[in-house]
Amino acid sequence: MIPARLPAGLAIAAIVATSLSGCAAAVIAAPLAAGAGVYKSAQDRPSKRERKRAQQAAPKPGQVYTAPDGSKVQVTTLTTLPPPSGVSGAPAARGSTAPAGIQYLYGSGEAAALSIQAYQALWNYLKVEIGYRRDKGQVRSVVLAPGSTLDNPRFEPCGKRPMAVVLDVDETALLNLGYEYDEAVRGRAYDPARWARWEQTGADKIAAVPGAAEALAAARREGFTIIFNSNRSVASAAQTAAALEQAGLGPADLFDTLWLRGEGEPSGKDARRAKIAQRYCIVAMAGDQLGDFSDLFNAPDAPVLARRNSVEGTLLAPLWGAGWFMLPNPVYGTGLKGGVDDIFPPDARWTDPEEKK
Amino acid sequence: MIPARLPAGLAIAAIVATSLSGCAAAVIAAPLAAGAGVYKSAQDRPSKRERKRAQQAAPKPGQVYTAPDGSKVQVTTLTTLPPPSGVSGAPAARGSTAPAGIQYLYGSGEAAALSIQAYQALWNYLKVEIGYRRDKGQVRSVVLAPGSTLDNPRFEPCGKRPMAVVLDVDETALLNLGYEYDEAVRGRAYDPARWARWEQTGADKIAAVPGAAEALAAARREGFTIIFNSNRSVASAAQTAAALEQAGLGPADLFDTLWLRGEGEPSGKDARRAKIAQRYCIVAMAGDQLGDFSDLFNAPDAPVLARRNSVEGTLLAPLWGAGWFMLPNPVYGTGLKGGVDDIFPPDARWTDPEEKK
Secondary structure, eight states: OOOOOOOHHHHHHHHHHHTOOSTTHHHHHHHHHHSSSSSOOGGGOOOHHHHHHHHHHOOOTTOEEEOTTSOEEEOOSOSSOOOOSSOTTOOHHHHSBOOHHHIIIIIOHHHHHHHHHHHHHHHHIIIIIIHHHHHHTOOBOOSOOTTOOSSSOOOOBOTTOOEEEEEOSBTTTEEOHHHHHHHHHHTOOOOHHHHHHHHHHOTTSOEEOTTHHHHHHHHHHTTOEEEEEEEEEGGGHHHHHHHHHHTTOOOOOBTTTEEEEOTTOOSOOHHHHHHHHHHOEEEEEEESSGGGTOGGGGOTTOOHHHHHHHHHSSTTGGGBTTTEEEOOOOSSSTTOOOBHHHHSOGGGOOOOHHHHO | OOBOOOOHHHHHHHHHHHTOOSTTHHHHHHHHHHSSSSSOOGGGOOOHHHHHHHHHHOOOTTOEEEOTTSOEEEOBSOSSOOOOSSOTTOOHHHHSBOOHHHIIIIIOHHHHHHHHHHHHHHHHIIIIIIHHHHHHTOOBOOSOOTTOOSSSOOOOBOTTOOEEEEEOSBTTTEEOHHHHHHHHHHTOOOOHHHHHHHHHHOTTSOEEOTTHHHHHHHHHHTTOEEEEEEEEEGGGHHHHHHHHHHTTOOOOOBTTTEEEEOTTOOSOOHHHHHHHHHHOEEEEEEESSGGGTOGGGGOTTOOHHHHHHHHHSSTTGGGBTTTEEEOOOOSSSTTOOOBHHHHSOGGGOOOOHHHHO
């Protein structure tokens, strides 16, 4: 098979012609046209030399070749081939099945689709909803105003501050492929010291979350400032900025468009959100953790179902997909807690009738 | 604490007044007004008697009471309290930590937010995009036309067929709480015979996926037919229809708005999609598996990264969130496969420098 990269223009032209032809069509298709190509990922990131070779050959996806052995071969959009099976000399852990969360988030098309969908929704929201409200002078911040509770949220008008999108970094904008690979291969649990070394040395072993680069580039072109609010350490600000650049998500400048956790600071993000909101009107937020939207979601010792209900059973429910944008992450985070009895409500427990006999 | 149910009107009035005041505001808020209340789940599903009591008392969320002991108590929107900790006599497995995927999908607010977001996007798409195209007579099916490939997709105009939304059942419309509880508590792997018994006897141990009931009700009111396409067995059609009713997602009528897998039929869904498309114009699809959109995604023996790339690196990428709507499911499915070496591309592997020494 001959790996080929799909030209950006082709994707847009075709999809607009065949599928999206309505009023919101241009809106929805725009982020795809925006980036350097179609949605990319680490496995879709050829080296400079490979990229050059692909451009010279430039076969079209779907094109059928007759291979030297006479067989018919169809060109795909893949840019790298999967590793050969049965790599010799690899430790046993490498060949074995990865944990389900890792398989899902970093390996599945399902998770990639969820991410693309979230970034499409973000872009669509900025373009349609914020575009409309901007014209009417009715833009409000999506950061909970001081004194809000989850049951009694309040949002304030923005005045004339410039509009910004605030998002988390890890597993929201960047996939930490290198770190997760190392942890999975060794079967180790999370270690803050190892993570600190990862922040310092892993800037080129990452990928953009599918859809992120295109949506952020499109938002910047429309005049929105993109601001990252992360619990990565201020001590590795330069390396984090480099990782964001590497993934096509930059620029990110410390204390302006990049806010990180200072030595000894708590892990909550409300304080940094407040600082950002002094200068910007935050019209959209994106994250993979509830704490990326408000620290109120992380009340200490909150029972599992109370925390879940605070998302779906309060006045905040309508914000998901309309101001607040969630990215998938079943691999780590504050949402991963509880035993079976904490998670399944008593009236929804079933016992296999065969077991009862 | 006094559990109280939030009246439906309140949620909408408040959110429209405080947050959503633009052109798409009515659109986005509508599904919330649609259902019997705010987003509900099993833990948010009181018995009839409980519901009656709550209506009589009807305290408002956020309201502060002075409790009999003199302490101040604020009313929440929760309708049930979490189970007490340290349940005595329970087997060890019940108290222990649940698998991460279970914690995420059934317990976390993060997954609930992802689901609400997906259904908001579906409703928004039907209202804005399809509404516009319907006026112009430019509606196309989102089912891949015969002869399509993932690299060369084609979509056909609908003519005058009535418009429908086709969606999967399990972990797309319904959360199978009872079954997953039983499996987690026993530490068992999936067993088709046990699943068959679940289909037959578990209709009341489920919950609607957050956001589903409201979005489907709103779509029906706008004239869209809601059709379920599931690999549940035709033999338990009545019980599956009852489960959908119970969750507030019905009606579902076999061979019209409910399509199930017949005895000995393959697990692919394209054949049933084709039958549905003979009578309806399928303008949106929702699922938690790529096979809910096209069987082409499940080519046998496709390498992990090739399958993932078929989602994000092809002409199909712009459909996620705009015609095709993905729901989260890191617990089971065809996307959960592969070892570490299949998932992480060679150029994104990192080794902790401390390990190298």
